[in-house]
Amino acid sequence: MGVFFDYFRAPGDREAASACAEGPDDAGFATVWVKTIDPVVLLGSAVAPLMRTPVEAVVGHPRFAHLVTSPEAESTWIVTLPDEVRDALADASRELLAEISVPWSRAEEFYGAADARHLADFLDELAALAEAARSHGQGLYCRMTL
Numbered sequence: 001m002g003v004f005f006d007y008f009r010a011p012g013d014r015e016a017a018s019a020c021a022e023g024p025d026d027a028g029f030a031t032v033w034v035k036t037i038d039p040v041v042l043l044g045s046a047v048a049p050l051m052r053t054p055v056e057a058v059v060g061h062p063r064f065a066h067l068v069t070s071p072e073a074e075s076t077w078i079v080t081l082p083d084e085v086r087d088a089l090a091d092a093s094r095e096l097l098a099e100i101s102v103p104w105s106r107a108e109e110f111y112g113a114a115d116a117r118h119l120a121d122f123l124d125e126l127a128a129l130a131e132a133a134r135s136h137g138q139g140l141y142c143r144m145t146l
Helices: 015-016 042-049 055-059 085-091 094-104 116-135
Strands: 004-010 031-034 076-080 139-145
Touching: 004 015, 004 116, 015 076, 015 139, 031 116, 042 055, 042 085, 042 094, 085 116, 085 139, 094 116, 116 139
Parallel strands: none
Antiparallel strands: 004 031, 004 139, 076 139
16 A cells, blocks of 8 residues: 555646546546655655755745645545746756756655656656646646545
8 A cells, every 4th residue: 555646737726626536537637647756755855956946945835735625535635736846847858857866766755765767757757747737828736645
């Protein structure tokens, strides 16, 4: 058992929240699925170098992991990612994402089990999702499921 993360793009918070029960992929939203990379701790530490800002500033943004579904839900939640995060991912080159993945793979939250190449692949997919979201005037979201 574990926590699953569906990163997806949607036109707005209400539309994103509508994907809580069935999942964003089933709701028709483009999705990147991952098991271990939560939006707050791990994604925040990957995005901070892209934004050239401390991780505390990234995760301190009011729209970073802002809950758009009920806080009383027991096993599934959807949170926002700020447009600044979307844009930093969309603007990043594959080379930069691969470069960032090396130190990111050593984050203690990965418990020594992360592979930099797999992380770079995930960031590539997320960057493509971010680029599509920006070109369609959409936001990035994450559905977390226990």
